[in-house]
Amino acid sequence: xxxxxxxxxxxxxxxxxxxxxxxxxxxxxxxxxxxxxxxxxxxxxxxxxxxxxxxxxxxxxxxxxxxxxxxxxxxxxxxxxxxxxxxxxxxxxxxxxxxxxxxxxxxxxxxxxxxxxxxxxxxxxxxxxxxxxxxxxxxxxxxxxxxxxxxxxxxxxxxx
Amino acid sequence: xxxxxxxxxxxxxxxxxxxxxxxxxxxxxxxxxxxxxxxxxxxxxxxxxxxxxxxxxxxxxxxxxxxxxxxxxxxxxxxxxxxxxxxxxxxxxxxxxxxxxxxxxxxxxxxxxxxxxxxxxxxxxxxxxxxxxxxxxxxxxxxxxxxxxxxxxxxxxxxxxxxxxxxxxxxxxxxxxxxxxx
Numbered sequence: 001x002x003x004x005x006x007x008x009x010x011x012x013x014x015x016x017x018x019x020x021x022x023x024x025x026x027x028x029x030x031x032x033x034x035x036x037x038x039x040x041x042x043x044x045x046x047x048x049x050x051x052x053x054x055x056x057x058x059x060x061x062x063x064x065x066x067x068x069x070x071x072x073x074x075x076x077x078x079x080x081x082x083x084x085x086x087x088x089x090x091x092x093x094x095x096x097x098x099x100x101x102x103x104x105x106x107x108x109x110x111x112x113x114x115x116x117x118x119x120x121x122x123x124x125x126x127x128x129x130x131x132x133x134x135x136x137x138x139x140x141x142x143x144x145x146x147x148x149x150x151x152x153x154x155x156x157x158x159x160x
Numbered sequence: 161x162x163x164x165x166x167x168x169x170x171x172x173x174x175x176x177x178x179x180x181x182x183x184x185x186x187x188x189x190x191x192x193x194x195x196x197x198x199x200x201x202x203x204x205x206x207x208x209x210x211x212x213x214x215x216x217x218x219x220x221x222x223x224x225x226x227x228x229x230x231x232x233x234x235x236x237x238x239x240x241x242x243x244x245x246x247x248x249x250x251x252x253x254x255x256x257x258x259x260x261x262x263x264x265x266x267x268x269x270x271x272x273x274x275x276x277x278x279x280x281x282x283x284x285x286x287x288x289x290x291x292x293x294x295x296x297x298x299x300x301x302x303x304x305x306x307x308x309x310x311x312x313x314x315x316x317x318x319x320x321x322x323x324x325x326x327x328x329x330x331x332x333x334x335x336x337x338x339x340x341x342x
Contacts, residue, residue: 010212011219131264135325
């Protein structure tokens with residue numbers, strides 16, 4: 001969270017500089033910031049509630065069974081799928097992953113889960129399509145999904 | 161201005177998720193309670209992390225001239241543009257979906273599509289605070305292996321994606337970004 005404060009500090013410093021240099025431009029910048037935010041806010045809010053519901057439905061014991069050490073590539077695929085469709089803030093995701101490992105999940109499977117969780121976003125696809133178009137958004141997510149299998153493979157070799 | 165016309169309809173998705181949350185709280189109080197907590201937590205995270213991102217976006221839009229942005233990160237920016245895209249993504253904070261509005265401004269400013277893809281990749285999985293968190297939760301080996309895979313992986317995926325997309329389609333995306341905020 002310290003990082004968030006660094007970003008705040010930078011933003012405030014830049015904002016003060018901007019206001020001293022040119023108040024009109026600064027006002028315009030803030031207006032643009034607000035418009036961009038308000039524009040995307042409904043989707044953000046929906047995503048956040050949906051993510052909350054999904055995370056509550058997840059059950060660590062159950063997941064650990066599905067993606068256990070013996071689950072092989074089927075487990076990796078399952079883990080990558082779960083990572084793709086869920087949206088979990090990083091500060092929850094990493095402790096959750098550690099918990100899953102303790103509950104018997106395999107390290108390759110966790111690699112696939114973390115990788116797809118961070119790079120693939122099924123829930124956020126509508127936002128992505130708005131800015132990148134359908135084709136790029138779909139391909140990007142598919143590539144990232146495939147990449148999580150590579151991560152699983154290498155993590156399995158390195159960490160097993 | 162078509163934003164205004166759509167009005168409340170934009171909140172339909174949010175309303176549906178809220179309805180789902182209410183149903184969960186009513187019929188599965190334990191799960192609903194957890195969902196409510198996580199939602200509140202994420203909401204707080206969003207309200208903490210996201211406002212400065214949008215203010216920076218506004219400042220970038222107003223102050224950095226298109227010519228300068230093209231020079232630093234445009235089609236001819238070479239290795240410097242690539243490194244800058246990596247750095248900006250990794251230095252970011254906030255969830256991936258917050259990166260997309262920035263991508264819109266990048267397009268308006270003439271950042272090359274390849275660099276935009278690298279920026280998204282870096283934002284999604286190279287964020288420095290996240291790496292530190294991964295390190296402490298899952299260990300040095302795990303975090304470092306992923307980092308060393310991700311750095312070339314992001315470039316590779318960006319190049320594949322870039323080569324798959326015809327130039328005309330990229331141009332269409334840029335044209336769409338141009339008209340997005342006015």
